[in-house]
Amino acid sequence: MSGGTKKGTVDLTSGNITTAILMFIIPMMLGNLIQQLYTMTDSIIVGQYAGKVGLAAINSVATLFRFPLNFMNGISAGATILISRAFGAKDKRNLKKSVHAALTVGIILGVVFTVVGIFITPWLMGVMSIPADILEPTTVYTTIFFGGIWSMVLYNMTAGILRAFGDTKRPLYVLILCCAVNITGDLLLVGVFGMGVAGAGIATVAAQIISAVAVLYLLNRSMEGDLIKRDEGGFPTDRIGELLRKGLPLGIQSILFPIANSIIQASVNTMGTDAIAAWGICGKLDLLIWLVADSMSPALTTYTAQNLGAGQPERVKKGAISGTLMSAGTVAFISLVLFLGSGFFGTWFISSKDAGEILPLVVKYMSMMCPFYFFYSFAEAFSGVTCGLGHTFLSMITTVTTICLLRVFSIWFILPMFGTMECIVWIYIASWIVAGGTFTALFLLKVKKLSPD
Numbered sequence: 001m002s003g004g005t006k007k008g009t010v011d012l013t014s015g016n017i018t019t020a021i022l023m024f025i026i027p028m029m030l031g032n033l034i035q036q037l038y039t040m041t042d043s044i045i046v047g048q049y050a051g052k053v054g055l056a057a058i059n060s061v062a063t064l065f066r067f068p069l070n071f072m073n074g075i076s077a078g079a080t081i082l083i084s085r086a087f088g089a090k091d092k093r094n095l096k097k098s099v100h101a102a103l104t105v106g107i108i109l110g111v112v113f114t115v116v117g118i119f120i121t122p123w124l125m126g127v128m129s130i131p132a133d134i135l136e137p138t139t140v141y142t143t144i145f146f147g148g149i150w151s152m153v154l155y156n157m158t159a160g161i162l163r164a165f166g167d168t169k170r171p172l173y174v175l176i177l178c179c180a181v182n183i184t185g186d187l188l189l190v191g192v193f194g195m196g197v198a199g200a201g202i203a204t205v206a207a208q209i210i211s212a213v214a215v216l217y218l219l220n221r222s223m224e225g226d227l228i229k230r231d232e233g234g235f236p237t238d239r240i241g242e243l244l245r246k247g248l249p250l251g252i253q254s255i256l257f258p259i260a261n262s263i264i265q266a267s268v269n270t271m272g273t274d275a276i277a278a279w280g281i282c283g284k285l286d287l288l289i290w291l292v293a294d295s296m297s298p299a300l301t302t303y304t305a306q307n308l309g310a311g312q313p314e315r316v317k318k319g320a321i322s323g324t325l326m327s328a329g330t331v332a333f334i335s336l337v338l339f340l341g342s343g344f345f346g347t348w349f350i351s352s353k354d355a356g357e358i359l360p361l362v363v364k365y366m367s368m369m370c371p372f373y374f375f376y377s378f379a380e381a382f383s384g385v386t387c388g389l390g391h392t393f394l395s396m397i398t399t400v401t402t403i404c405l406l407r408v409f410s411i412w413f414i415l416p417m418f419g420t421m422e423c424i425v426w427i428y429i430a431s432w433i434v435a436g437g438t439f440t441a442l443f444l445l446k447v448k449k450l451s452p453d
Contacts, residue, residue, distance in 0.1 A: 012024065012088075012166050012302065012303045012306045012307065012319075013088050013306050013307050013309075013310040013312060013315065017315065017318055017319045017322050018322050018326070020303070020319075021299060021300075021303060021319060021322060021323045021326065022326070024166060024168055024299050024302070024303070025168070025295050025296060025299040025323075026168075027168035027169045027171070027172040028163070028168050028172075028295045028298070028299060029291050029292065029295045030172055031168070031171060031172045031175045032291050032294070032295060033291055034172075034175055034176060034179055035175065035179075036287065036291075037179075038178075038179040038182060038183060041183055041186075042058075042182065042183070042186060042200065042204070043055060043058070043059070045183070045186040045187060045190055045191065045200075046058055046186070046190060046197065046200050048191075049190045049191045049194075049196075050190055050196045050197060050200070053133065053134050053137060054137065054190075054196050054197045054200070056131075056134050057134045057137040057138040057141055057197045058138075058141055058197055058200060061124070061128060061130075061138055061141070061142050063258060063262070064124060064128065064142065065145060065149070066258050067255055067258070068113045068117070068149060068153070069149075069152060069153070069156065070251075070254035070255055070257070070258065071251040071252075071254055071255050072106075072109060072113075072152075072153045072156050072157065072251070073156055073160075073250075073251075073254055074247055074248070074249075074250030074251030074252065074253060074254040074255075075105060075106075075109065075157070075243070075244070075247035075248070075250070075251045076102075076106075076156050076157050076159075076160035076247070077160065077246075077247060077250045077298065077301060077387065077392075078243050078244070078245075078246035078247020078248070078250055078251075078392060079098070079101070079102035079105070079157065079160055079161065079164070079243050079246075079247060080160050080161075080163060080164040080298065080301060080302055080305070081164075081246050081301060081305045081387060081388060081390060081392070082098045082101075082102075082239065082242060082243055082246065082305075083095065083098045083099060083102065083161055083164035083165070084164040084165075084301070084302045084305030084306045084309065084388070085305045085306070085308060085309035086098050086309060087164060087165055087166070087306055087309065088305065088306035088307055088308065088309030088310040089309035089310060089311075090310075091309070094239075096223070097238075097239045098239050098243070099161055099219075099223065100239070101239035101240040101242075101243050102157055102160070102161055102243060103154075103157065103158070103161075104240060105157070105240060105243060105244070105247075106153055106154050106156075106157030106158070107150075107154065109153055110149065110150030110151070110152075110153035110154050111150055113146070113149050113150065113153060114146060114147060114148075114149050114150045117142075117145075117146030117147075117149055118143055118146045118147060121139060121142045121143050121146060122139065124142065125138065125139055125142070137196060137197045137198070138197070140197060140198050140201070141197040141198065141200065141201045144198060144201030144202060144205060145201050145204065145205065147205065148201075148204070148205030148206075148208060148209065151205065151208040151209040151211070151212040152208045152212075154212045154216075155174075155208055155211045155212040155215055158212065158215040158216055158219055159171040159174070159215050161219055162215065162218065162219055162222065163298065163302055164302055164305075165222055166302065166306065167222065170215075170218050171215065174211050174214045174215050174218070175211070177210065177211065177214060178207045178208065178210065178211040179207075181203075181206065181207040181210055181211075182203050182204055182206075182207035184203075185199070185202065185203025185204075185206055185207060186199070186200055186203045188203075189202055189203050190203070245392075246390065246392045247392070249392045249393040249395070249396035249397075250387065250392050250395070250396060252396060253395070253396040253399050253400060256400055256404045257403075257404060259404075260403070260404040260405075260407055260408050261407075263407075263408050263411060264407055264408075264411055264424065264427075264428075267411050267415060267424060268421070268424060271420075271421045271424075274357050274358055274361060275361060275421045277354070277358050278358050278359075278361035278362045278365060279365065279421070281346050281358065281362050282342075282362060282365050282366055282369070285338055285342060285345055285346065285362070285366060286334075286338065286366075286369070286373070288334050289331050289334050289335065289338075289373050289376075289377075292327055292330045292331055292334070292377070293327055293331055293373075293376055293377040293380040293381070294380060296323055296324070296326070296327040296377070296380055296381045296384060297380040297381060297383055297384035297387075298384060299323065299384065300319070300320060300323045300324075300381055300384035300385050300388060301384040301385070301387045301388040302388065303316075303319050303320075303323065303388065304316050304319070304320065304384070304385050304387075304388025304389060305388040305389075305390075307319065308388065308389065308390075313447075316385075316388075316389075316447070317447055320381070320382070320385040320443065320447065323381055323384075323385075324377070324378060324381035324382060324385075327377040327380070327381050328374045328377045328378060328381070330377075331373050331374050331376070331377040332373075332374045334373075335370040335371070335373045335374065336370070338366055338370050339366065339367060339370035339371070342362055342363050342366035342367070342370075343359055343362070343363045346358070346359050346362040346363070347359065361421075364422075365421070365425050368422070368425050368426070368429065369425060369428065369429060372429045372432055372433060373432070374436075375432040375433045375435070375436030375437070376432040376435070376436060377436075378436035378437075378439060378440055379399075379402075379403075379432065379435035379436040379438075379439045381439075382439035382440055382442065382443040383395050383398070383399060383439050385443055385447075386398075386439065386442055386443065386446060389446055389447075391446060394442070398435070398438055398439060398442060399435065402431060402434045402435040402438050402439075403431045403434075403435050406427075406430065406431045406434060407427055407428070407431050410427040410430070410431075411424070411427065414427065415427070
């Protein structure tokens with residue numbers, strides 16, 4: 001295969017465009033779905049065997065781990081751009097240097113997150129206002145999780161490298177392995193040996209270590225053993241600098257999203273229990289929409305970077321439009337199903353005793369949002385194309401401005417004038433429309449030149 005790689009890689013620079021994108025994105029979507037399902041299963045096992053204390057302990061700090069992992073996902077996206085471009089250009093030397101640079105950054109950041117995370121865990125317990133009755137198990141779980149976070153960082157970076165080669169199937173297989181190991185570990189350590197949340201933490205870390213080792217092995221096979229060979233030009237300082245220039249904006253963007261959404265959730269929490277419950281159900285009903293739209297973004301980043309490296313601007317344009325229309329069409333279909341059936345699907349998540357108060361709110365909020373979800377799919381798809389072209393800082397500024405800041409400022413200045421849950425829903429809708437329109441305009445502007453930063 002081109003670029004000095006063979007096993008498991010997919011060259012997105014040739015063949016039918018629609019087929020290539022579909023074969024690339026479907027394993028990614030399945031992987032994201034499996035992650036959601038095994039996280040849910042994890043909570044079910046802990047809740048059944050460790051009780052409400054155990055369940056509260058792991059859920060009370062769930063948002064903490066999103067910050068280092070989200071940041072690392074952004075850095076990994078920067079690595080994907082460089083590696084995809086070298087892969088598409090069939091530049092074996094730059095490909096190898098870029099891979100070594102990505103792994104170096106992943107290892108260093110993994111160690112930093114582990115050491116700092118363990119050190120500040122007691123302080124984080126105070127920041128998160130952890131109740132006294134779950135303080136001890138929460139501290140234990142957080143310490144164990146941070147102790148193994150290096151393996152999660154390394155896995156995310158290495159899996160990102162494989163995706164840059166066009167390989168999304170084998171990361172999916174490893175994710176299935178990770179899921180099986182984690183669930184088995186939970187059942188043994190939590191269910192059989194009664195280790196509570198400590199067992200859950202150990203099972204998660206063990207699964208991630210096995211996954212990191214497995215993906216490293218697969219990556220070395222893809223590079224025909226070049227992974228463990230030293231770079232001829234020495235330490236890849238120039239590639240590390242370029243990787244950070246591309247990846248840091250995306251890492252910062254990934255951190256700002258949960259911050260903005262936490263601010264919005266705080267406003268939702270002032271609307272009463274019924275509104276909170278209904279909004280939570282809406283978040284479960286539209287899961288497939290986010291899986292489709294959010295998977296298309298990195299898929300088009302890899303596709304664009306590979307074809308840009310191969311010097312095929314026309315193929316970049318056709319693929320960007322094809323991928324965006326596939327995403328928007330799928331999202332529109334799911335939206336129609338939810339528009340017509342949110343009342344029925346909502347019964348899955350609420351008891352019949354409470355359905356009379358909650359379901360009408362679910363139907364109202366979903367009816368408001370469903371006609372506009374496709375705008376978000378345009379934003380995500382063209383954001384991925386923009387990143388693939390190398391304009392990661394521009395993508396970050398656009399996303400932060402049109403989504404994060406627009407939502408936060410609207411919560412601060414517009415919501416007080418209305419004070420309703422419907423206003424919050426319209427704030428979300430407005431951010432999708434503005435982001436979708438802005439990224440579409442950026443695509444039309446940048447695709448004319450197709451010049452990287």
